[in-house]
Amino acid sequence: AIERAKILAEPGVFGVFTMFKLRPDWDKAPAAEREGAAAELTKLIEEHKNNVLVDVYLTRGLKTQYDYFFRVHAYELDKAQTFMRAFRATTLGRHSDVAETQVGITKALNYITKDMSPGLNSGLSSATYTGPAPRYVVSVPIKKDAAWWNMSIDERLALMEEHTAPTLAYLVNVKRKLYHSTGIDDIDFITYFETDDLKAFQNLMISLASVGENKHHVRWGDPTTLGTIHTPEKVVQALAE
Amino acid sequence: AIERAKILAEPGVFGVFTMFKLRPDWDKAPAAEREGAAAELTKLIEEHKNNVLVDVYLTRGLKTQYDYFFRVHAYELDKAQTFMRAFRATTLGRHSDVAETQVGITKALNYITKDMSPGLNSGLSSATYTGPAPRYVVSVPIKKDAAWWNMSIDERLALMEEHTAPTLAYLVNVKRKLYHSTGIDDIDFITYFETDDLKAFQNLMISLASVGENKHHVRWGDPTTLGTIHTPEKVVQALAE
Amino acid sequence: AIERAKILAEPGVFGVFTMFKLRPDWDKAPAAEREGAAAELTKLIEEHKNNVLVDVYLTRGLKTQYDYFFRVHAYELDKAQTFMRAFRATTLGRHSDVAETQVGITKALNYITKDMSPGLNSGLSSATYTGPAPRYVVSVPIKKDAAWWNMSIDERLALMEEHTAPTLAYLVNVKRKLYHSTGIDDIDFITYFETDDLKAFQNLMISLASVGENKHHVRWGDPTTLGTIHTPEKVVQALAE
Amino acid sequence: AIERAKILAEPGVFGVFTMFKLRPDWDKAPAAEREGAAAELTKLIEEHKNNVLVDVYLTRGLKTQYDYFFRVHAYELDKAQTFMRAFRATTLGRHSDVAETQVGITKALNYITKDMSPGLNSGLSSATYTGPAPRYVVSVPIKKDAAWWNMSIDERLALMEEHTAPTLAYLVNVKRKLYHSTGIDDIDFITYFETDDLKAFQNLMISLASVGENKHHVRWGDPTTLGTIHTPEKVVQALAE
Amino acid sequence: AIERAKILAEPGVFGVFTMFKLRPDWDKAPAAEREGAAAELTKLIEEHKNNVLVDVYLTRGLKTQYDYFFRVHAYELDKAQTFMRAFRATTLGRHSDVAETQVGITKALNYITKDMSPGLNSGLSSATYTGPAPRYVVSVPIKKDAAWWNMSIDERLALMEEHTAPTLAYLVNVKRKLYHSTGIDDIDFITYFETDDLKAFQNLMISLASVGENKHHVRWGDPTTLGTIHTPEKVVQALAE
Ligand code: HEM
Ligand code: HEM
Ligand code: HEM
Ligand code: HEM
Ligand code: HEM
Helix, strand or coil, rough: CCCCCCCCCCCCCCEEHHHHHHHHHHHHHHHHHHHHHHHHHHHHHHCCCCCEEEEECCCCCCCCCCEEEEEEEECHHHHHHHHHHHHCHHHHHHCCCCCCCEEECCCCCCCCCCCHHHHHHHHHCCCCCCCCCEEEEEEEEEHHHHHHHHCCCCHHHHHHHHHHCHHHHHHHHHEEEEEEEEEEEEEEEEEEEECCCCHHHHHHHHHHCHHHHHHHHHEEEECCCEEEECCHHHHHHHHHH | CCCCHHCCCCCCCCCEEEEEEEEEHHHHCCCCHHHHHHHHHHHHHHHHCCCCEEEEEEEEECCCCCEEEEEEEEEHHHHHHHHHHHCCCCCHHEEEEEEEEEECCCCCCCCCCCCCCHHHHHHHHHHCCCCCCCCCEEEEEEECHHHHHHHHHHHHHHHHHHHHHCCCHHHCEEEEEECCCCCCCCCEEEEEEECHHHHHHHHHHHHCCCCCCHEEEECCCCEEEEECCCCCCHHHHHHHH | CCCHHCCCCCCEEEEEEEEEEEHHHHHHHHHHHHHHHHHHHHHHHHCCCCCCEEEEECCCCCCCCCCCEEEEEECCHHHHHHHHHHHCCCCHHCCCCEEEEEEEECCCCCCCCCCCCCHHHHHHHCCCCCCCCCCEEEEEEEEEEEHHHHHHHHHHHHHHHHHHHCHHHHHHHHEEEEEEEECCCCCEHHHHHHHHHHHHHHHHHHHHHHHHHHHEEEEECCEEEEEEECCCCCHHHHHHH | CCCHHHCCCCCCCCCEEEEEECCCCCHCCCHHHHHHHHHHHHHHHHHHHCCCEEEECCCCECCCCCCCEEEEEEEHHHHHHHHHHHHHHCCCHHCCCEEEEEEEEECCCCCCCCCCCCHHHHHHHHHCCCCCCEEEEEEEEEEEEHHHHHHHHHHHHHHHHHHHHCCCHHHCCCEEEEEECCCCCCCCEEEEEEEHHHHHHHHHHHHHHCHHHHHHHEEECCCCCCEEECCCHHHHHHHCC | CCCCHHHHHCCEEEEEEEEEEECHHHHCCCHHHHHHHHHHHHHHHHHHHCCCCEEEEEEEEEEEECEEEEEHHHHHEEEHHHHHHHHCHHHHCEEEEEEEEEEEECCCCCCCCCCCCCHHHHHHHHHCCCCCCCCCCEEEEEEECHHHHHCCHHHHHHHHHHCCCCCHHHHHHEEEEEECCCEEECCCEEEEECCCCCHHHHHHHHHHHCCCHHEEEECCCCCCEEEEECCEEEEHHHHHC
């Protein structure tokens, strides 16, 4: 089976985010079907455990366009595709519409490396999350303009140092992960965060709005995903109520 | 139970605005079901009274995309999520689609404080609403550009003083409340107003269109919410007619 | 009852424009229901005659997004809301979806007054419509940029004089009415015209495209409403065929 | 009855383009109904032959948003409206949704006249289509910016000469027609072309993309309509298969 | 019958890309119908083999707006239209909605020719794909601004050389094909790629984001199509599960 800690730390891993909205007919599905949905998903995840790592999140009550979303990791993208197709054939999948899909790849650091920015790299590597088990997930799709991509590496490094310096302190209460999407999706990056302190997260985002890098964003959210973190089984049970 | 005046005055409180549109099948629901919907909502609000403060407003007849909306306050966002999910399982909720959701947090003043702008702060603090019980609610989601967020505090203060100086006089007939959303939603602010004098409000908004701060808005409404203020029970009765 | 000529000439009056599209199920409603819809609307308008003035227009065959629209005038906005909600509960209303809503307020002149622009004001006040009973209605929602609203009154006056000078001549074959919407809707103005000569109207609009004021438009239509003028009864009969 | 060659050559004629998409329920309509649809349309066109000239085109298989469209000419717009409403009450019309509507008026030349541009006017007037009976129709809605409309007639003439000089040669294999829409629709122009050589047409459009006039386009297509030319009867038979 | 290698190498060939999304009612179609769909498509492709070359791809699980797409080549566009219309009448076609259509024409090189850029042309002509049979397809619709089209051929050549120099190396693991769409669709180009190495492709796209040509893109994706490559029969079987 895929090892969670390993696949979540490696570069070269595919991340597929799929947002789903329940159709009105979910309400009318027989209670027995809805009650079996959680076990059905658990079984499906187990069947695919050598191919994909699966997380599910609850956005119902906080977002308009979707009620829950999947974050699937795989070493090969077609494995993620096969899993998501199989999910769409389950009871829950058949009663849901896809609202949004984002595909990205994890990579090694481009800017804040030991060579290019040793001080900030040291802060980055030594930071530890010390908050409670995070209740909240936030995911922000991002696209930068052609001017950004045409800047020299030194110019971009300076702006990424401005991004990192004021935000290192937040690593005590915000967990972060980055995926690269340019060319395989309509965004440049998928960003993913877990926190138990949304007020701190909101201040973190104001810091990032306030640096020069932000002048190069042509997309920053739209949609910003906000939800709560539970086991896949609990998410489905919440949807089946 | 949550204390209304307290939670509406404190910083660090989550506000969740959810706009709903009735589906055509609401019409066809049995009259008995529709007539029970008001009591069902009242009961639900009572069940959650220790977790959330709930206001409901009627926009049907004035807005295209939604017929009514909720404004829910909570000290913890997951409590607001749980309440909204429970509402969506009620008779009225099951016959409605979510049209728009906005999430924000209340904060202490950033600009017009005793230290930074004592004269205007004094006007702000001493202002009193003297109009009749307000019949109307207006809510305007707002997002500012990267240039705004990159300006120094002094530059932003000057523009917020231009915002405040011509608008203090309206506090006699407009009640206002501000929520901060950057990073947890696709907007920077949710603004909320109650008034009995929409002509005064319309002039207030022209004043705010006419100051330098407005050059930094990339979103100012879209949608502007306009509705009438009633008890939750009365809103549901109006929808059930 | 509301006096038509009076309410259509006064400032401080609310105008609510609501555009409706027939749902496919209108076709399948029993003929008896559809045939009763015109009388049902006439009756409703009569019931609300002390609160609102109601005009209805036919856009089916000329517009995509809607088949007919209401223009309702009231001294209090909540009266207009109540009437529109009541309409939505009628046979025709229940078989229609709202496609667009616009809310505005009439006001006294801001620019072309006796004091500020006496020559053009004189032309404005003395103009008379001499065309046949107008068959056509056009309505154009308009929003101006922050640069416009930040200009001095003198700068804006100069541009509004450029707007008025070439258009006075059209008042012989175009009737016009203006509503102010900034802050209570997502537009700044609702404009309303009646004419029997659309070729003249089209040339009028080219004149207005060709002046400096047009450089400040961030929205000019979208949608431009175009329809034909009939009694409410005739509009509903046309829809019921 | 309206004379085809006459109405297609005159200025001051209204053109109404209406794009339709078949609803899924068309499939399920009884075969007898579908087979009668072509004759039903022929009969309707005959009934209105004194009021409107009607062309119908097939876009199914080439366009997403619509399957077929009407181009209707009339001396009075309300006649076109009445015809389109009557069409929507036919079998085919009742099983279709309107996807797009465009309204325009034909006019005399504004730029390439004998007086203003004699050389190009001569080329324009003497050009003859020498290609085979055209199989293809293309229609491109166009809107120009405020800067264009604010330019002097001399500046605009220079740019229209740049438009015309490289395109005259294409008149041997492209037929063209222009409608003016400013103010009665959300576009400035509807352009209409027939050709049997889409590769030539594609090169023609590259020529027009490459001139200064193109810098003033705020809309150039969206949607670009592309379809095939048949009798109305044949279009409906194709849709009924 | 059309020869695959020939039609895929020739200029002056029409390419029609049609993206489809399964409707919820596909689920409810009788199993026998769904199981017959693959053979039905194979038969249809055979019937049209003298007119069109047909490829089908699976995007379900990776894209929101569509589940599968067709890429059809023909020497005459009306042949492609006829085939796509026939497909829409099949079991699978009747249970699908069209989500996106793109039409383009293949052409000879405009820039990197032996005469204009001999070095890069040599690299282009000698490059060979040496990767495994590609599993993945990517297609990116592209539109450039009026400034691009107004540049001289020398200016555009310089920018296309910047496009080609860093990308030649990728031809060992990326197959590419280009279609020209200006004027017959709302884009300028359809680009099409096959690869077995999406990480390499993602880096290739970063290279293209980072050159001056990218400053002229007004559309670059939206949507970016990403899917897997199978025989048409296998795609339909995957959809029928
Ligand atoms: C929790 C505090 C955060 C820290 C310490 C942090 C730090 C960093 C660092 C060091 C990098 C550079 C990685 C590299 O060298 O390739 C980076 C990249 C990035 N971060 Fe953050 N970040 C934080 C929060 C956020 C947030 C809240 C967002 C936005 C929603 C965000 C968006 C991004 C993006 C899009 C990139 C990639 C930029 C590019 O490669 O052009 N980060 N971050
Ligand atoms: C009723 C009269 C009003 C008064 C007296 C008023 C006053 C103020 C003050 C003093 C602040 C600064 C708060 C701080 O220091 O952090 C503020 C912020 C704000 N106001 Fe108003 N306001 C009024 C009406 C409005 C209206 C009608 C809107 C727009 C719809 C609006 C939108 C905002 C926004 C978005 C902010 C936050 C700006 C930022 O932090 O960048 N206000 N207002
Ligand atoms: C029939 C000929 C027309 C005449 C004589 C005319 C005249 C005027 C005048 C005198 C004003 C200034 C009112 C004031 O002082 O507050 C005005 C305002 C306005 N007109 Fe017209 N107009 C005509 C047609 C149109 C048309 C066809 C449109 C656009 C669709 C239009 C849009 C507007 C708008 C939006 C305003 C308000 C502008 C502002 O306050 O910033 N007008 N018009
Ligand atoms: C077949 C070759 C074409 C020729 C010879 C041609 C020629 C002309 C001429 C002479 C005019 C000026 C009419 C006047 O004086 O008022 C004109 C206007 C126009 N043409 Fe073309 N044209 C051609 C193709 C096209 C195409 C393919 C398009 C775009 C899709 C197009 C779009 C327009 C528009 C929008 C106008 C009106 C512009 C304005 O009045 O501002 N034309 N054309
Ligand atoms: C695999 C490596 C690639 C190579 C070697 C390559 C090479 C080229 C060459 C030589 C041309 C010029 C053709 C001519 O002379 O007319 C061209 C054009 C083009 N390429 Fe690429 N390309 C590659 C990848 C891509 C990718 C990934 C994209 C974007 C999604 C792309 C988009 C385009 C477009 C849109 C054009 C037409 C540009 C125009 O005519 O203005 N190419 N490419």
